[in-house]
Amino acid sequence: MIARRRFVLLASCAAASRADATVAEVGALIQALVGDAPLKEGLIHLDLPVMVENGNSVSMTVSVTNPPAPVEAIHVFAEGNPLPQVGVFQFGPRSGAARVSTRMRLATSQTVIAIARLRDGSCWRDSVDLLVTLAACIE
Amino acid sequence: MVRVLINVPKQVRSGEAFEVKVLISHPMESGQRRDSQGQAIPRDIINHFVCTLDGETVLDAALFPAIAANPFLSFSVVAEKSGTLALTFTDDQGVTQTEMAAINVV
Numbered sequence: 001m002i003a004r005r006r007f008v009l010l011a012s013c014a015a016a017s018r019a020d021a022t023v024a025e026v027g028a029l030i031q032a033l034v035g036d037a038p039l040k041e042g043l044i045h046l047d048l049p050v051m052v053e054n055g056n057s058v059s060m061t062v063s064v065t066n067p068p069a070p071v072e073a074i075h076v077f078a079e080g081n082p083l084p085q086v087g088v089f090q091f092g093p094r095s096g097a098a099r100v101s102t103r104m105r106l107a108t109s110q111t112v113i114a115i116a117r118l119r120d121g122s123c124w125r126d127s128v129d130l131l132v133t134l135a136a137c138i139e
Numbered sequence: 140m141v142r143v144l145i146n147v148p149k150q151v152r153s154g155e156a157f158e159v160k161v162l163i164s165h166p167m168e169s170g171q172r173r174d175s176q177g178q179a180i181p182r183d184i185i186n187h188f189v190c191t192l193d194g195e196t197v198l199d200a201a202l203f204p205a206i207a208a209n210p211f212l213s214f215s216v217v218a219e220k221s222g223t224l225a226l227t228f229t230d231d232q233g234v235t236q237t238e239m240a241a242i243n244v245v
Contacts, residue, residue: 078205090200092196094191095197095215096155099214100213100214101213103206
C-alpha cells in the first residue's frame with residue numbers, strides 16, 4: 001500500500017515537472033534559435049483566437065509584413081503542450097509573402113509564441129495568450 | 140497513398156502572389172494518446188512538407204505532433220511563368236508522396 005502511495009506521489013511529481021518543463025524548454029529552444037541577436041517585438045503577426053472552444057483544431061495564421069530582408073523561417077511554439085514545437089516554416093525564393101496558415105492542437109490554456117528569423121540575422125517575436133475550453137485529447 | 144486536396148487559382152498574373160491551399164487526409168497520431176488497454180498509440184504524423192515550383196522552393200515546413208489531424212496548409216506563391224507546383228510530404232514511416240498542380244500564368 002505504501003509502495004503504491006509512493007508510486008502515485010512520484011508519478012504526480014513527474015507529471016507536474018513535465019508540465020513545467022515545456023516553458024523552460026521553449027525558452028531553451030528560442031535561445032538556441034535566436035542566439036546573440038536581440039529578440040524584437042513587432043513585424044511578425046501571430047493570428048489566433050483568444051477563446052478556443054475546441055483545442056483539437058485551432059486555425060492559426062502567422063505572417064511577416066514588409067520585412068526589411070527576406071524571411072528565412074518562422075518557428076511556432078506552444079508553451080502548454082506536452083511537446084512544445086508546432087512547426088518550422090522556411091520560405092524559398094518562390095514564396096510570395098512570408099505567411100502561412102494551418103490548424104494546430106492545444107492541450108491547455110497557454111501562450112503560443114511565433115519567432116521570425118530574417119536573412120539579415122534579426123529575430124522578431126509575437127505571442128498570443130489564449131483560453132482553451134475543450135483541450136486536445138492527450139488521454 | 141493518402142487523399143490530398145489542392146486548391147490553386149485557375150489563372151494567375153506574372154509576378155503577383157497567389158494563395159495555395161492544401162488539405163491532406165491523415166490522422167496525425169500524436170503519440171501522446173493511449174488506447175482502451177492503456178497502451179501508448181505509436182506516433183504517426185506527416186513530419187515534413189515541401190512545396191516547389193519548377194524545382195524552386197516555395198515553402199519547406201517541418202511539422203510536429205501539435206499539427207491537427209488532416210493537416211491544412213495555406214501559403215503564398217509567386218510565379219513568373221507557367222509551371223508545375225510539386226507538393227511532397229513524408230510521414231513517420233518514411234513514405235513520401237508527391238502531388239502536382241499546374242500553374243497557368245497569363
